[in-house]
Amino acid sequence: IKPYHGRFLFCLTFEEPEQVIETSMPYTCAIDFGIDNFAAIVCDDGSSAIYKGGAVLSDTQWFHKQKAKYVSILTKGHKNQYATSARLKDLSFHHANFTKDQCHKISRSIIDFCVEHQAGTLIFGVNPLWKQNSRIGKINNQKFVSMPIAFLRTMITYKALNAGIKIIEQE
Numbered sequence: 001i002k003p004y005h006g007r008f009l010f011c012l013t014f015e016e017p018e019q020v021i022e023t024s025m026p027y028t029c030a031i032d033f034g035i036d037n038f039a040a041i042v043c044d045d046g047s048s049a050i051y052k053g054g055a056v057l058s059d060t061q062w063f064h065k066q067k068a069k070y071v072s073i074l075t076k077g078h079k080n081q082y083a084t085s086a087r088l089k090d091l092s093f094h095h096a097n098f099t100k101d102q103c104h105k106i107s108r109s110i111i112d113f114c115v116e117h118q119a120g121t122l123i124f125g126v127n128p129l130w131k132q133n134s135r136i137g138k139i140n141n142q143k144f145v146s147m148p149i150a151f152l153r154t155m156i157t158y159k160a161l162n163a164g165i166k167i168i169e170q171e
Helices: 054-076 085-116 138-146 149-162
Strands: 002-004 007-009 027-033 037-043 048-052 119-125 166-170
Touching: 027 085, 027 149, 037 085, 037 149, 048 085, 054 085, 085 119, 085 149, 119 149, 149 166
Parallel strands: 027 119, 119 166
Antiparallel strands: 002 007, 027 037, 037 048
16 A cells, blocks of 8 residues: 555555566567657558557646646635645546656557557667756657656556567667
């Protein structure tokens, strides 16, 4: 049991036998993560897919705007029935759940794409510390840094391993 945005989560951990890498899937897919396109995937059988990131980006921008508004009201000491610490918790709870839901849906779709196209290997484009000191303009920095790419990568990784797909991280 752990605290989660003013509520509690009951977390369970299940042990499963080690998954065997599927050898009958001869193709390879590669994923490139981004902003407007949350993930772009291409397979060496000639197929590709793009997963839009507009919903997550929009919700993230809305969340940060609302959070700044409520924090500003609270820190100035104004009496406002809508600006309470409970409202901030609810806002954070909504944002965390929406982001988690979208990442689950996109990661499941990516794994289904790999299985459908018989891709036994999945390659991630990863750059360590790529969000630190990014200098791509104020607006692009805000968009880029706020996207939960590491969270999506984690979800894709565990779902791929459960499906018997090998993961390679490439700079």
